[in-house]
Every structure is written in structure tokens, then in C-alpha cells.
Amino acid sequence: MRKQSGPEVFRITGARQGLADDVRGRQRRYIISMSVRTVSVVLAATLWNVERHVAVVALALGVLLPYVAVVIANAGRENAPSLPSTFVPAPMRPALGTAPAAAPAEPAAEPGPTCRGAGTRPAD
DSSP states (O other), X not given: OOOOOSOOEEOSTTOXXXXXXXXHHHHHHHHHHXXXXXXXXXXXXXXXXXXXXXXXXXXXXXXXXXXXXXXXXXXXXXXXXXXXXXXXXXXXXXXXXXXXXXSOOOOOOOSSOSSOOTTOOXXX
């Protein structure tokens, strides 16, 4: 059996997102959710004497959103169990001097001695 001497081949379609891209995406989601929280707290303060029901909902959103934002930001990297394996074995190539499997084999030799027997002399 022939050993594989070439380097391992990997599929990039099954590769996970890079660590820097993952951190950047989590930071972006956190900043967006904190911006929504800031807007909701400012809205609650402005509408407190005008529309109390909307102000209470905005205040509740401003209180609950930091917890949700931190949980989402610290959720970690994505899990991709359904993707195919990232390792692809190298294709098997025939060794030098061997015939390909599809080519016909050499014709079989006729039965019998292939060289002259010992003690016999060639005819002159």
C-alpha cells in the first residue's frame, strides 16, 4: 500500500470565519445594541411627561438591552456541524512504471521454458 507523501488538502468552503472577523462582528453587534439602548433611554427621558406608556416601554428596553447585548457579544464562535469535513484526501496516482488500471495487461507468455536448458548447446 502506498503512503501519501503530499501535503494534506483542505476545503476552504467548510472553513470557519476568521477570528479577527468574528471579533469584529461581535463588536459591531454590541455597539449597535448599545446605541439602541442609548436612544431608548433618551426617548424615555424625553417622553416621560408627554407619553408615559411609551416612556415606560423605552425605559424597560433600555434596562434589559445591556444584558442581552453582553450575552450576544460573548456567545462565542459559530458552530457548523452540518458542513462537510474540511479534509479531502489526496487523489491516488499510480506509481512510476505501473500500467493504469484501464489499460490492458501485457499478453501472457507461452507456457514452457523461456531459456535453453542447461547442458544443451545451440545449433551451429
